[in-house]
Amino acid sequence: MLNNVAVLMLDDVHPFELGVLCEVFGLDRSDEGLPVHDFAVVSAEGPRLRTHAGFTISTPYGIDRLEEADLIAVPAGSRFGDREFPEEVLEALRRAVERGARVLSVCSGAYLLGAAGLLDGRRCTTHWRHADELARRFPSACVEPDVLYVDAGPVITSAGTAAGIDACLHLVRQAYGPAAANTIARRMVVPPHRDGGQAQYIERPLPRTRCDTVGDTLAWMERHLDREMTVEQLAAQAHMSPRTFARRFQQETGTTPYRWLLRQRVLLAQHLLETSDETMDTIAGQTGFGNSAALRHQFVRSLGTTPHAYRRTFRGPSAVAEVA
Numbered sequence: 001m002l003n004n005v006a007v008l009m010l011d012d013v014h015p016f017e018l019g020v021l022c023e024v025f026g027l028d029r030s031d032e033g034l035p036v037h038d039f040a041v042v043s044a045e046g047p048r049l050r051t052h053a054g055f056t057i058s059t060p061y062g063i064d065r066l067e068e069a070d071l072i073a074v075p076a077g078s079r080f081g082d083r084e085f086p087e088e089v090l091e092a093l094r095r096a097v098e099r100g101a102r103v104l105s106v107c108s109g110a111y112l113l114g115a116a117g118l119l120d121g122r123r124c125t126t127h128w129r130h131a132d133e134l135a136r137r138f139p140s141a142c143v144e145p146d147v148l149y150v151d152a153g154p155v156i157t158s159a160g161t162a163a164g165i166d167a168c169l170h171l172v173r174q175a176y177g178p179a180a181a182n183t184i185a186r187r188m189v190v191p192p193h194r195d196g197g198q199a200q201y202i203e204r205p206l207p208r209t210r211c212d213t214v215g216d217t218l219a220w221m222e223r224h225l226d227r228e229m230t231v232e233q234l235a236a237q238a239h240m241s242p243r244t245f246a247r248r249f250q251q252e253t254g255t256t257p258y259r260w261l262l263r264q265r266v267l268l269a270q271h272l273l274e275t276s277d278e279t280m281d282t283i284a285g286q287t288g289f290g291n292s293a294a295l296r297h298q299f300v301r302s303l304g305t306t307p308h309a310y311r312r313t314f315r316g317p318s319a320v321a322e323v324a
Contacts, residue, residue, distance in 0.1 A: 067092070127159055
């Protein structure tokens, strides 16, 4: 159970992520038969803190309040990627895990858990913009940039901003069952569970080769994604043997021709789903997948969601209805 919940703030806390934690765990919903938590917002750096939005927040609770918490939640904050954290806070987080408490981070709050050593040897995530830096700073952590949250109990990490809602509802579902999570989700006007991960929200520019040996071939592939392509055909296009072409391609792009081509086709499909009213079969033809079943299969494998769900997410239900 999560009877006692403490939210740990540091200076320059992000108000939205803080608000998510307060909304899920801090409100009295006993009128709907939901449990009431012993809830407190704790300051790690004095009674009054600045927020990222420019206003201040004050709380009477210091870090001693963490000693009795069943769940300690850490919202995002500015400059978490390069700032130092108070050692007494890191010690408090370690003690909490040792005595069986759970810890949750939202977005860049994962840096605080990493500094406490709680990500070492564990799967974890953060906002996709911070994922590479989190992995660099804490090389013993296994950072997964494409997911909404990771439950590596007793440590739960969530991706950027609204993904904190997903992680919080996951914890409620674990502690009190799906009915409780669904009730809170309805009150917050959010889905109780979202399909896919944050891979569908990552902005990925088309990768460019580091030199121009296969550069012309890459440009040709981008212009003809609707065509069938083999390594032999691409090698002939580049005036190389298939073996040499495959080796050069791997050296210069970091991946195989098949995987590079698949990623570009998925990217084009994303663009068409966001910006056009074309049918799934038409999009499948334009992107080289051939038919809507193949498009759906590769889309789910790459992004963890279906083309229909992706279009609904980025264009809204009314646009999807018009297309249908």
